[in-house]
Amino acid sequence: MPHVFEVGELTRAIKAVVESEFPFVWVRGQVVNLSRPGSGHLYFSLRDAEASLAVVWFRGAQGGRISAGGERYDPLTGEVYDRPLAESITDGMEIMVAGRLTVYAQRGVYQLVAEVVQEVGAGRLWLEFEALKKDLAAKGYFDAARKRPLPSHPVRVAVITAPAGAAVRDFIRLGRERGHGAAVRVYPTLVQGEAAPAGIVRAMLRAVADDWAEVLVLIRGGGSLEDLWAFNTLDVARAIFAAPVPVVTGVGHEVDMTIADMVADVRAATPSHAAQLLWPERGMLAQRVDDAELALRRIIGTLLASRERELAVLARGLAWLSPARRLDRLAESFDGVDKRLVRAGTGYLDGLSRRLADLEARVSRRFDARSLDAREDALTRRVERLTAAARMFVADRQQRLELAGAHLAGLDPAGPLTRGYSLTTVARTGKFLRRETDVRPGDKLEIMVYEGRVRAVVTDGGPDAGDKS
Missing domain, CATH: 2.40.50.140 (Nucleic acid-binding proteins)
Structure with a gap:
């Protein structure tokens, strides 16, 4: 059923x-x-x-x-x-x-x-x-990968729009108030009506042919779908797609979305917003300059402090390795040896004196007056000989000390310079000149004399110069 x-x-x-x-x-x-x-x-x-x-x-x-x-x-x-x-x-x-x-x-x-x-x-x-939107999307006109970023602070901007519209006036006014100065060229065209698409394409081609602008800007005030239809045409989409520089669109109001907006590298909500995307507020630029200045000061301060520390380390190393410092250390060592030698001689004589006194006391206890007198005479002679020997020992040590001092003075590289000698360095090798064969014509020499340095160039010399002087 x-x-x-x-x-x-x-x-x-x-x-x-x-x-x-x-x-x-x-x-x-x-x-x-x-x-x-x-x-x-x-x-x-x-x-x-x-x-x-x-x-x-x-x-x-x-x-x-x-x-x-x-x-x-x-x-x-x-x-x-x-x-x-x-x-x-x-x-x-x-x-x-x-x-x-x-x-x-x-x-x-x-x-x-x-x-x-x-x-x-x-x-x-x-x-x-x-x-049209579906067709262009399939051809890759809207792909994010092909869209280019805007140049930072563009100074040459081409604007394609109606020359007497409120949109271009607002755009130019904001351009004067923002950024750090830019030149704007307006390429006039109709932006509404049947002739508008062809006019927009021609204006864009003129801007591209001039090869002047860093960025192209298409702007128009708000309107109905019919009013904005010029920006929804295939010809305008192709011109934007083929532009060799970034293209910014600011068409209509925030709620308006055209084909041109979808193809453009950057879409602004309004013509005024397009200017805001191109140029930052000058107050922000001033703040960035202040931030950069503070950062630069910190970097310079850190760098100078680091260089001062490095310089102090190098100065200490140079002072330790300098000839004057080495001579000072040798002089200090010589003074120490001299003092130890004097202490050793004095201690030796004191020891002899003490031994002599001890012997004298022992002799006094063991011998009578006559024997003591005889022994005293002998002892006096021995003392005299011993004293003479001590003096000779001290004189020998003094002479050796003087010889050591003279030898030390002879090691002073600046000593011969005071007597008219000089030290010559070959710039090519960095070594002291000792033989004629160490140089050749054209070598640069640096001659160090007692007071100052003299630079010279070898005209004759070396192993091929023979007996020339």
Whole structure:
């Protein structure tokens, strides 16, 4: 036996099928039977030559969205408008509606719940926009890898825009107030209308041919999708893609997004924002200079302190290795030897004196006066001989000390210089000149005399000079 549906059951089944199969559709038709109840919702039908479709446009979906600047715009197309379409829609108007299909169970009819409503012209442009966007994306026009960074502080900027528009005035005003100075060339062109795409391309080609600008800037004030359509064309996209320098776009308002914005290396939200991206605030530049100055001072201070420490170490090493310092150390050593020698001689004589006194005492105890006198005479002679020997010993040590001093003085490299001698160094070898064969013609010599140094060049000499002098 076949299943018998309840009305509600069958309606729910149909609704499930319809809503799952058509979650979002675009429908084009003519408005008929428009109704505006007090709830603010709109009810009408879309009709063509073959059929009619019920549409409900709820109040919450009619107003679009509000941007940060307080402007009302279409969330799908980015179009900015002053008056919502819901207020101007009338019977007989041809429109496009995007939304979801559903079944109204109470009446048993299907209807379209509108999410986006546009006049047919705007809808056509949106479809063309989406088709071009898809094509260019497939060709790699939007790839992030091909996009170039902006130069830092550009000083030559080419601006492609309408010469009398508010956009270019705001751009130039901000350019004067920011950065550290730049030249701006305006390449005038139409930015709206049928002739605008070709004009924009020609202006860009002129800027590229001049080979002057570091960056190209395309700017235009806000408007509807139709107003900005010149920046959604294939020719403009190709010109931006082929530009040899980075391209910045500042077209419309923040909510506006064009094909040109997607192809450009950098997209600015507005023309003024484009200037802000190119040049930083001068206060920030001054702060960077101050930071750099402080960092440079710290680096210089650290470097100087390090060099001072290295210089002190080198100075101590040079002082220790210098000839004067070596002579001072030898003199100190000589003084020490002299003092030890004097102490040794004095100690030797004192020891002899003590031994003599001891012997005298022992002799006195053992011998009588006559024997003592005789021995005293002998002892006196021995003392005299011993004294003479001591004097000779001291004189010998004194003579050896004087010879050592003379020998030490002879080792002083500066000693012969006081007597008219000189020391000659060969610059090529860095060694002292001892033989004629140590030099050859053209060698540079440095002659050290008692007071100063003399530089000379050998004209004759060396092993090939023979007896020349």
